Amino acid sequence: MVTxxxxxxxxxxxxxxxxxxxxxxxxxxxxAVPGRKAIGYMPVYVPRELVxxxxxxxxxxxxxxxxxxxxxxxxxxxxxxxRIPRSxxxxxxxxxxxxxxxxxxxSICDVIRNLSGMWQILFKxxxxxxxxxxxxxxxxxxxxxYISELExxxxxxxxxxxxxxxxxxxxxxxxVYNENRLRRSRPWSARSGTASSRLPRSRH
Numbered sequence: 001m002v003t004x005x006x007x008x009x010x011x012x013x014x015x016x017x018x019x020x021x022x023x024x025x026x027x028x029x030x031x032a033v034p035g036r037k038a039i040g041y042m043p044v045y046v047p048r049e050l051v052x053x054x055x056x057x058x059x060x061x062x063x064x065x066x067x068x069x070x071x072x073x074x075x076x077x078x079x080x081x082x083r084i085p086r087s088x089x090x091x092x093x094x095x096x097x098x099x100x101x102x103x104x105x106x107s108i109c110d111v112i113r114n115l116s117g118m119w120q121i122l123f124k125x126x127x128x129x130x131x132x133x134x135x136x137x138x139x140x141x142x143x144x145x146y147i148s149e150l151e152x153x154x155x156x157x158x159x160x161x162x163x164x165x166x167x168x169x170x171x172x173x174x175x176v177y178n179e180n181r182l183r184r185s186r187p188w189s190a191r192s193g194t195a196s197s198r199l200p201r202s203r204h
Contacts, residue, residue: 021064022096025101030057030099036161037057039057039058039098040100040104041103041105042084042088042104042105043056044106045131049177050165051104052155052173052177053169054161057171059100061088062084063083063091064091066091070083070090072089074086076089077199092123100153103119103123103126103127103128104128104129104133105129107131113130116129129153131153133146172188
């Protein structure tokens with residue numbers, strides 16, 4: 001009998017999640033408890049802790065990669081534009097992202113800023129947020145701006161779920177994500193109890 005190493009099983013699961021352009025795992029997660037919500041995000045600079053604190057599933061959207069033929073997406077962007085926004089539009093227009101209750105677009109580039117505007121027009125029934133980040137990191141300037149952006153997002157997600165997000169919920173989510181970051185960067189120093197079991201499953 002051949003025993004599959006745990007690392008191999010983990011890699012296989014991650015690959016399956018990555019390849020699942022129809023987000024079947026997200027649909028299963030939502031179906032397990034009626035009323036659950038999932039928020040898609042382009043996986044840079046987004047404060048996933050706030051989404052998690054709201055009891056929602058943060059779902060990393062990386063575009064369609066080489067598995068998806070971009071047809072409709074080319075009607076919204078020139079063909080020489082990065083494939084990520086073009087294939088993300090394709091995912092949305094073909095219904096593959098219908099299970100998401102919202103999308104967050106971080107301040108990556110001008111094209112992604114433009115994509116957030118397109119999403120607002122195309123999917124009027126979904127929550128859409130362009131999450132800006134400061135360019136000046138002085139506390140009195142960039143820090144104040146960033147706090148304001150976080151407070152707006154906190155308020156938005158609270159309204160989306162039907163009640164405000166508490167400080168206790170945020171602190172609990174920060175602890176979960178920090179423990180997972182520690183396990184990723186210094187696995188030998190993390191506690192044996194895994195925080196990842198407390199994280200919603202998402203397509204990272």
